[in-house]
Structure formats: structure tokens, C-alpha cells
Amino acid sequence: MTHYFRALLCSFLLLLCGHTVWGAPQALTVSTLDQFDDEFKSVPCKNDDRQEAVKTLFEKMGVTASEMAIDKYKRVENVVIRKQGTSDGVIVVGAHYDKVNDGCGAVDNWTGIVTIAHLYRSLKSVATQKTILFVGFGKEEEGLVGSRAMVDKIKTNEEYCAMINVDSLGLAVPLVMDNTSNGKLGKATEELAKEMKIPFTHARIDKANADSSSFLARGIPALTISGLTNDWPKILHSRKDQSTIVIPDSVFLGYRLALALVTRVDTLPCDVYKY
Numbered sequence: 001m002t003h004y005f006r007a008l009l010c011s012f013l014l015l016l017c018g019h020t021v022w023g024a025p026q027a028l029t030v031s032t033l034d035q036f037d038d039e040f041k042s043v044p045c046k047n048d049d050r051q052e053a054v055k056t057l058f059e060k061m062g063v064t065a066s067e068m069a070i071d072k073y074k075r076v077e078n079v080v081i082r083k084q085g086t087s088d089g090v091i092v093v094g095a096h097y098d099k100v101n102d103g104c105g106a107v108d109n110w111t112g113i114v115t116i117a118h119l120y121r122s123l124k125s126v127a128t129q130k131t132i133l134f135v136g137f138g139k140e141e142e143g144l145v146g147s148r149a150m151v152d153k154i155k156t157n158e159e160y161c162a163m164i165n166v167d168s169l170g171l172a173v174p175l176v177m178d179n180t181s182n183g184k185l186g187k188a189t190e191e192l193a194k195e196m197k198i199p200f201t202h203a204r205i206d207k208a209n210a211d212s213s214s215f216l217a218r219g220i221p222a223l224t225i226s227g228l229t230n231d232w233p234k235i236l237h238s239r240k241d242q243s244t245i246v247i248p249d250s251v252f253l254g255y256r257l258a259l260a261l262v263t264r265v266d267t268l269p270c271d272v273y274k275y
């Protein structure tokens, strides 16, 4: 499966197998497929180890101590990395780091954490217009606790342009979860996928919720990218969710799409995706 997937990927997307960037600012550092392979050789399986592992991963990507904070709320802790923009507006790039008791939480959601860490790595040397907050959310599995806590603290004078959430890549081509996503942002993602010739789909997955919903509830355009197959309920939240089932190519494509989306949102006026 993996090899077939990769052959397909590299034949359609020759450039994506190397460092070349399409239409992106020169300072963008694009991670490679091999790097995504390496990230899944082991995955922290214990919930208690995950927050520390998130910090270690971001440090590996070049985050300095002054950029990273643990936002502590009554019930939950979020890891927040702040990249200051050159003008107003905030983009949140998020993924939850907690997991359920069963399995290793490799698909759900170490794939998301790896993706946002590589997004940070790619963007760290680029002067972005908007401030980007890379957030590892806690306790998503207990009812979007971390993202709700963050949203509750957003002040009315702060301009949040978009929230891009990554949850459960790794099983198939990138997918936008329509039921937890802003339609305009979903459409923009679809157009980018077409431009970049990245296989893409979108679907309602009514049984699933994600941290983007917390931001949508506050009127902030938000979207969740995942990479699920139809049999995801047999894998997620089960013993089968191990690093061995993660298809790095799926995570890599999700990362490429998310990177293009963040870059696009950054260059447009803040209210473009608002209803």
C-alpha cells in the first residue's frame, strides 16, 4: 500500500519529492517526504509524555525558549509557539496532542503534531504578515477542552483571521472535514489542491468533531484537514492506532496542502473568509 501510494505520488507530483517550492517565497524551507518517514519511527504512546514530546519536537524544528509557552488553564494545558507577524491579524495553526487510552494515538493525533511542527519549520525564516500561533491543544478527546479554553480567552479587539487545524492524517489523501470547517476556507483548500495537483477530497464526518469547531463557534473561519479512510472508526480510538499504520505520504501531502493554505491566508486581507 505504502509503496504503491508513493509511486503514484512521485509520478504525479515530481517536484513534491524534493525541496522545490511552487510559487512560494524563497525563504520557505520545505520539508521532505523522508523527514516525515523519520518522524513516525517512534511515537510517544503515553498521554503523560505527550506534552514534553511536543516541546522536544518543536525544539528540533528550531523553536527557541522565548517563542514557546505553556498556556495553563483550569483543566488543560496548551503548548503555544508564537511567530510575530509584520502587521495585524492572527492565524492559528493547531493540532491536539492528547490521545485516548487505547492505542498509541499515532494517527490521532501525532500526525497533526508532526505536521504543525514542520509547518513551523517551513515558515520560521519567512516574514509573515500575520502573527502565527502554532498550538498543541490538550484534552481534545475530552470534549475540545484545550481549544475551547483558548477561544474563551480571545479578546474582542484581537483580530483572528483563520484557524487551520490538523487532525488524523496518515491513512489516505488529504480531506477537509466539512462539518467542522468554514465553507470558504474549504473551497480555497480545494482550489490549492487542484493547483498543486494534490489528490484531495472533502466529506461530512458527522460522527467526528475537531478543535476547529471551537473557533467556528466564535465566528472565526476555521477548518480541519485530516486523512481518513471510510474504515477510520475501526482504527481511531482503538489498539490499531500505532505508528506502523501511519502512511507518511499521507501526512506529507496534508502538510504541503496546509503550508499552501497558511501562505495564502497570510497574504490576503483578514476578513476574506468571514461570513
Ligand SMILES: [Zn+2]
Pocket: 096, 108, 109, 140, 167, 168
Ligand atoms: Zn483527534
